[in-house]
Structures are given as structure tokens and as C-alpha cells.
Amino acid sequence: MQHLLLLVGLLGWLAHRPAPAPAKYFTRTGTISFFSATPIEDISARNQQVAAVVDTQTGQVAFTVLMKEFKFPKPLMQDHFNENYVESEKYPKALFSGRLVDFQAGALAAASPQPVQVEGDLTIHGVTQRVRVPGTLQLQNNHLLVNAKFVIAPADYRIEIPLLVRAHIAKTVDVTVALACDPLP
């Protein structure tokens, strides 16, 4: 009986102990979409298999994006994207590895989205560029919501666009990132 009481007491203590805030948040079903607008044609694609880890203690961020998971409304466009533009067989993934700028670990306590800047190396088509991107972070129901919008130029990543379709593809492409990350045990 005494043992049982002890056990219940112990369990009670364990249950009431404040849970340590998880340090890392992770998703493999994040969304990245891009949009190219020209007077002739609008092109959009969406990838819903984006993997990301955010370490809220150190402020470090890592993304991997499988290029073949970008889905286009037209199958032919998707083939061309993979075959001719980003060369997915040679460069299957886009990577981002960076750090939140001036990030304080306590900043996420607020319920509203916190504006942040993230700086790091973005690798697309085998070419790495240093980028700095604005976004927001928000902790909601134990999920870390990450949102960002930025612009990239295909030419910066040596993605060639042939003369014949140059009028169809914008010089810069709008990229939108939306992730809901789960705490990593």
C-alpha cells in the first residue's frame, strides 16, 4: 500500500512537473509554391513534401526540398521543369541552411506571428547563394508556424531559359513558404 501511494505520488509529481519547452520543430509536409507571372503566361507549382527543422534554442534552420515534388497543372510543364530547367536527376534537392538573425529564444512566447529575418545558404540546381529572407514565426497549439515570401532569380542559380520561351518565364519568381512544424521529441 505504501508503495502504491509512493508510486501515485511519484506519477503525480511527474505529471505536474512543467514540461521542458521542445527545442526543435520538424515537418516533412511543408508547402513551398512558386509563381512566375508574364503578360503571356502565368506559371505556378506547389510542393507539399518540404522537410524542415527549426531549432528554437539556437535559431538554426534547415530545409530540404525535393524538386520532383513540385506539381504543375500541366504534366508537360512539370517534365520540362525537371528535365530542362532544374535538372532534377542531377540535382534532386534544393537545400537551405541558415540562422535566424538576432533571434531571442523567448520571443516565441507571444501568440502573434513574430517577424524574423533568416540568413543562410540557399542551394538550387547545384548553385549556392547567400540569401537573407524575411518571414514570420508563430507558436500555436504547440505547432511552430513558419511563413515566408521572397523572390529568386532563376539566372542566379544558372537555370537557363531558352530564347524561344523567354517571354513566357519571368526574370524573377515569387516563392511562398508555409510550414506547420511539430515538436521533435
Add this chain to the structure above:
Amino acid sequence: MNLTLPWGPLALGAALLLGAAPAHAQQDLMQQLDHLTGDSLRRELTVATFKGTRVINGQSIETPGAGSLLFLISHRFGTLNSGAYNFFGLDQATIRLGLEYGLTDRLAVGVGRSSLEKTFDGFGKYRLLRQGSGPGALPVSVTLFASAALSSVRFEPQPERTTTSRLTYTYQALLARKFSSALSVQLMPTLVHRNYVDLRRDQNNVWALGLAARQKLTKRLALTGEYYYLLPGATADSFRNSLALGFDIETGGHVFQLHVTNSQGMIEKFFIPQTTGNFLNGDIFFGFNVSRAFQLRGRP
């Protein structure tokens, strides 16, 4: 005395002393991400084994994809050796107009009309197996193809032929492997069944084995070749094997295919059992295929 050292804090202290470079932590995070996603264990389907749904004359394993409608114009001029009087073949032309539609990403149907023997054709094509990469993925893609062709030409003199006697069926298993992003090879065991043949010695069933390859020269330009070997029999004795060599040129929504071949017809019933041209003697038909894709509905 048993001395227990607080290893955890010590290690942390050591790491701090050594100046745990952020770059290392960054790499660790990337490694952790790779580990979590298991991307290295991922299975992926191979895409774009061939540029178009035809290698040259014959079918490739590719289908238009769900909701996509392809309009195909195939054109063959006369033979190069027909002389200056015929402008080396450019005075003559045979044509096939075709439409094909992807009901799903695997299943496609198509119709066409060839000027040769005023022939209508209809076909179904199904991507049974798809090559992939990653554990457990298949090394080859397999597409099944079946078609019916109806010749509507008027026969003179009478008697008029029945519809049944005007039909020819083709069955193919297309087996392809994309060896690299540049090289794809395809094998095509084929049966052409003709409901009606003129003579007793002619074969109703003609068996052939096709071999095709695509070698990319640049991202948008590829060299293609296609050869159909007639298995020994009466047809192989009186007709020639079909050979075609060409280029695939890709521009936005179009694929242009330019080629030379010893076959005049652009559907199986013509180029497999009825090729008469001798490639080496200059019985070469210059021709092209142009396809344009239209997206009729979004993908699910």
C-alpha cells in the same frame, strides 16, 4: 572512493571552449533532417524516358498524362531518290492527323487518320509498370499498346470489301529503360494481325521485334533511332525491316521530330509489315512529327 564526473556539463564546457562552430551545428541539423525524412530511402518514378509519345514511327512508353490532349501532325514526303523532277520527294506527301488524350496518368486513348489507304485508327495505351529509383524500384517501364486500323479506301474493281476484312490490329508490349538522363532504350515485341490478306501465302499474323533508342545531345535536342525486325516468315521474305533515324527538338509546348525512314506509313499496320523501301538505295522518306499539348483539365 568512487569519483563520478558530470560528463554532460563537462562535454558542453569543452564544446564551448573549443568554440563549437555554428557551421558544424548547421551540418548536424541538415544531417538530422536527412535522417528524419529518410529521403535516401525514397522511391521515385523515372520521368521523361522519351520526349514524345512516339519514338519516330512507332510508339514510345510515354502517354500524355492525365487531362492532357495531344494534337499530332505526322508527315512523310516522297523518297529522296525519286529525282529532281519530284524535287527529291518533296512534291509528294502522306500525312496522319491524330489526337490522343490522357484519361489518367497511366491510361491514354487516341484516334488518327492516315492519308495512306485512307485509314482510320484508334488505340489504347496503358502504362503498366514504371521504372523508378530507390529501394524496391523497378529497373524498367512497361507500357501495353493495342490498336485497330480500318482502311476506308474504295476497292476497284468490285466486289467491295466487308468492314471486317478492312481491319488490322496491332498489339505491343513496350519495355524501356532510361539508363541515364541522356540515354533511353526501348524494346517492342509486336504482333500485327491482319483480318484479310490477298494471297494464301501471306501471313495474317506478323510478328516483329522493335528496338529504339534516344540519346540526348543537349537538354532540348536528342538523337533517336528505331528499328523493327520482322521475325522469319513470308512477310520477312518479301518486305524490309523498318528503320528510322531522327532528331527530337523541344520548344516549350511543342516537340518537333525530324527524321529519315524507309517506311512511308505512320501507323504500325503500314511500317511493320509493309515497308518496301531500301534505305541504302535511297528509298528514304524525309518526314516530321509535330505535337502540341493542350491541358483540358487540372490534375487531381
